[in-house]
Amino acid sequence: MVMSRSESHQRQKKQRSKRLRRLVVINGILLLLIGAAAVAYLVQRGGGGDKLDAPSNGNGTTAQDGAGNGGGDAPPAPEGDAGSVPDAPSENAGASNNGGADGATNGGTDEGNAGGGTAGDAPVNAPADTPTDAPAGASPGADAGTGAAGGQSGSDSSQGSAGNGGIAGPGEDTADLSFTGDILLAASVEKLMLKNGYDYPYAKVRNFLQLSDVTAANLETPVTLRGTPAPDKQYVYKSSPDALPALVDSGIDVVNLANNHTLDQGEEGLLDTIDYLNKAKMPNMGAGKDDTEAFKPVIKEANGIRIAYLGLTRVVPVGSWKAGKDHPGLAESYDPTRAVAAIKKAKEEADVVVVMVHWGTELADKPNADQTRLGHAYIDAGADLVVGSHPHVLQGFEAYKGKWIAYSLGNFIFSGMPDKRTADTGILDAACDAGGTCSLLLHPMRAVQSQPAPLEGAEAAALLKRISGISIHASIDSNGRVQMKE
Incomplete structure (x- = not known):
């Protein structure tokens, strides 16, 4: 039976999730084995005539997620969309109905003048904001990268x-x-x-x-x-x-x-x-x-x-x-x-x-x-x-x-x-x-x-x-x- 794009996508997500969990378990077991081997080695050195003063030098290792410094130069801004209107309680006048295909003036914001229609509805005026596509000087990061908050303890x-x-x-x-x-x-x-x-x-x-x-x-x-x-x-x-x-x-x-x-x-x-x-x-x-x-x-x-x-x-x-x-x-x-x-x-x-x-x-x-x-x-x-x-x-x-x-x-x-x-x-x-x-x-x-x-x-x-x-x-x-x- 031929699967739809969505069904195939869901199956792939489940398979990735299962593979990930297996990988986490395997990595955990390997880390435990390595840690046990290290402890055994240090104990053996401490009691085996290696002239160590202390009976054990087994210092546990602490794995730390690296938090690299992001921050490449921001790319130049593409063509900007229309200008900005600050928050205001009045309704927005003037429409720029350009359908979104060329994006020259219809950029990114919401004016959302909340309408009536039912009893008790209070009009809310959500003012227009302002698209210019100006980058914020951010680091784009790596494709599969995880930020400082991406890892878990x-x-x-x-x-x-x-x-x-x-x-x-x-x-x-x-x-x-x-x-x-x-x-x-x-x-x-x-x-x-x-x-x-x-x-x-x-x-x-x-x-x-x-x-x-x-x-x-x-x-x-x-x-x-x-x-x-x-x-x-x-x-x-x-x-x-x-x-x-x-x-x-x-x-x-x-x-x-x-x-x-x-x-x-x-x-x-x-x-x-x-x-x-x-x-x-x-x-x-x-x-x-x-x-x-x-x-x-x-x-x-x-x-x-x-x-x-x-x-x-x-x-x-x-x-x-x-x-x-x-x-x-x-x-x-x-x-x-x-x-x-x-x-x-x-x-x-x-x-x-x-x-x-x-x-x-x-x-x-x-x-x-x-x-x-x-x-x-x-x-x-x-x-x-x-x-x-x-x-x-x-x-x-x-x-x-x-x-x-x-x-x-x-x-x-x-x-x-x-x-x-x-x-x-x-x-x-x-x-x-x-x-x-x-x-x-x-x-x-x-x-x-x-x-x-x-x-x-x-x-x-x-x-x-x-x-x-x-x-x-x-x-x-x-x-x-x-x-x-x-």
Whole structure:
């Protein structure tokens, strides 16, 4: 029987994971044997007339993961996208509807003027940010390399030094999940892919994306060859379906569509997006032909653990983008009632419930009151892990009732922007057991010309320290492990 690209990809991931675990076990046994031989040799020398004063000189060796100094020169910036508009409470006027093919003016940001449409919805004005593709002076890192946070302490250290991403606490009794921030496949990113190949954005992080059982991301663009550009919207995107095979092959397994760009090409573009993703065997959530489909989770299984992925957004440009009973659109969460009901239902169907939500204030380091309120409501309803996007910068983590909220994973693959913080990114690993308890590990990265790569040495340490400093009831150690604290 001929397997689909997605099925083949999943089988390859499982085979790689099994090979890796065997390699870790074999390396551990070899290290133990070498250590035992060394101790025996030293003991023999101490008691065998070699004129050693001490009965034993057996100093244990400590293997340390090398943290090389990253930092090559940043490549020159490609053609910039349109200029920047600072955060403002007013709606954005003026549209630049260039469909995303040439990327000259429709670059990377969200204006997301949240629309009304249902009672109690408070309009939210997410201002336009600014794409210029200016690199942030980052080290691109090695293709398979792991940054300073990539290795793990103890018996898992060989996994990190092997450059495969170092999943937090992997094992047969956990589901190893990974998450990225926003992915844009239009505008200047599309130009780079047409020049360098559709697999260009993933070249230096492929191992991180492929190692885990399930990798999820926010897809910040419609995928269509037609559609009508949204009016009165400063940035309007359109991605070619030709970019999807490389997305599937990268290691990404699930995408969230609940964001403020999925209907940039109208309902026609939204339905095309879902159709193209389904044909590519890429599970997706957060949008649909009606509200039932939009709020329906994607269910994945790993090591016997069922994981439900829900997509939600609190950034909706106009009320007509919200999914209704007989109306295509997004799963919105201004009023959390519908989201809470969907989470409770998903908890009945799965061991672990993950909420991927588009929310927050662009370019803000810390979550706003709505993010905190909704994040707590999701966990109170039964969510085990909440992963946010939209601010275009990394925000901190919060430990709440033994569960985790990652407020924003920032940009992952996106048009460049003048604020250097928008180039800082990462991949979040979560090892979750059947009871919904997850341990987290953040791999610090930086994107240069829309290509994320691991950070190392002082750059990795500085980024981890910054994110730790803005976290709530949580801290991040030098290895990238996210830990709860009072």
